[in-house]
Amino acid sequence: xxxxxxxxxxxxxxxxxxxxxxxxxxxxxxxxxxxxxxxxxxxxxxxxxxxxxxxxxxxxxxxxxxxxxxxxxxxxxxxxxxxxxxxxxxxxxxxxxxxxx
Numbered sequence: 001x002x003x004x005x006x007x008x009x010x011x012x013x014x015x016x017x018x019x020x021x022x023x024x025x026x027x028x029x030x031x032x033x034x035x036x037x038x039x040x041x042x043x044x045x046x047x048x049x050x051x052x053x054x055x056x057x058x059x060x061x062x063x064x065x066x067x068x069x070x071x072x073x074x075x076x077x078x079x080x081x082x083x084x085x086x087x088x089x090x091x092x093x094x095x096x097x098x099x100x101x
Contacts, residue, residue, distance in 0.1 A: 008064045015056035023050045 026046050030036050036043055 004067055005064060008060055008067065012057060012060045012064075015053050015060065018049065019053040019057070022046070023053065 023046060026038055026042065029038075038046070
């Protein structure tokens, strides 16, 4: 849990666990019996939980993607700056060596 990505992964795991436990079981029973036996209130709650957990999973995946994108962009930018500064430093040494000759 020391990185942001690990926190996102725990959030994704929790939302998937909610989806499996709160939505799949009532819907499985509904498919077996071909009749909703849990009442109107649980029907509405079940639909809300289904939308909520799917949205939570999707938003968590988007957050992980954006986090990885920013890390990748930052690392590439740092590497590019480092390579540019090394190249400029070596060009400066070559110019000084050419002037000495």
